Amino acid sequence: MTEWHAVARLRDLQARKRTAVTVEDTTIALFWINGKVYALADTCIHEQRQLSKGAILFGKVICPGHQWKFDPETGEAEGQDRCTTTYPVHVDDDGTVSVSLEREAAAR
């Protein structure tokens, strides 16, 4: 049974496009990209910068530290062999955004 954590309001995320939330000591970056909410580990796998302070450009998340470019769907870093963690997202009818700490990779 997936445990969901309510972390944000959809309206706020739509306005800000990106934000960081914390669930049980895990900081997660939320993004609003092309009409969908994505959740990735906030700490860049490269050099500990915050992805939530990065750029969203043409559907990709770009880390502000060193320009690593992540696919928000898969967590894959373009041109790198590494992948960041993505988290399942659920949006209620009332606009509550929830995430689960169960990694998507494990859920597949």
Added chain:
Amino acid sequence: MSAGAFVLVGGGQVAAVAARTLRRRGYDGRIVVVGEEPHRPYQRPPLSKEYLSAGDDSGLVLLPEQWTEDNDVEVRTGTRALKVSAADGAVLVDDGSSIAADAVLLGTGARARRLPGVDGEGVFHLRFRDEADALRDALVPGARVVMVGGGFIGGEVASSAVDRGAHVTLLEAGPVPLAMAIGPRLGAACARLQQDAGVDVRVDTAVQTVTRTGGRLVVATTRGDVEADVVVVGVGAVPNTELAVDSGLDVDGGVLVDERCRTSQDRVFAAGDVAHHVHPGLGRRVRVEHFDNASRQAAVAARSMLGEDVVYDEPHWFWSDQFGHNLQHVGHAHADDRMVVRGDLAEGAWTAFFLAGDRVTAAFAVDAGEDIAVARELITTGVAVPDAVLADREADLFEALEGLA
């Protein structure tokens, strides 16, 4: 592609990226990486940053042994390649043997420039992992460090030295640190970050000699003597072109390569610090000593080796981490470009855009890497964004770009 053999000379970033690219794209022939250093390929950016300050080697290794084993890539350390045979393209190495090759990639890099009269015990240069280890040992709390050269490496070494508790005096021969790279106004803004961290920044100060008397060093400069326990020299790099010259390749300020990283000789390619590359986006030759340039050129060179039709034409990008700040630059500005500043140069995060007409040519940012991502797109696409939008910190550049593109 039928099995053959590719030899990657240099054993650094270029060889590592090329090896990975070749295997990723299905090349199943022999790959031999030949490197002069005793270490397997590692990346150099951390050597002046976290590896120097804290010895953190977690991200250093580029080709883990498990990967080279799984991907059947031979790595020869401690081996100097001498020449590419004009007769059959084989690579001659310093143990007297030769390695047969269908194509060769030269990623021989560059070496630290030396200043005459500035050497001996207590004087450090920084290019290799072993040099970083030796320098770290010398950067003890209270040590008086003189950093010769106010470039990006100078700033990073100064930052790491301060982190380790040393007192740093930074000597810059020109009137403003970093002026050559980013202009005097932005250079001065970066120098303030260094001064705020306690670095004694001295400009218009050229080093003449270093002498050692009774365990301490005396650095003679055009503005008097400075005492030091440690002297670090960071005054640029010189491309390692000897192998190319000995192999009869065209060399002029680096190994001459075209847009696809091909040298003057068939089946010989070059990439990274050593390559003097025809960049289509700039319409001229440029030799660039950046990690990202080495990575991207290596990928293009590898694909060229496979017969693909690709050019390297992306804007050049580099970063520097120093004094808790993240500095990034993309593109190439001209001396007469105008500058639009987003934010306040005196504090916090800011970005400077350089423009020729309404077209962005370059950008430099402190703690605003997200703007650099946008600038890269603006340089590539030529999309014009009004100055007022560029300058307005509240305006969303991503939206501006996506709306206009």
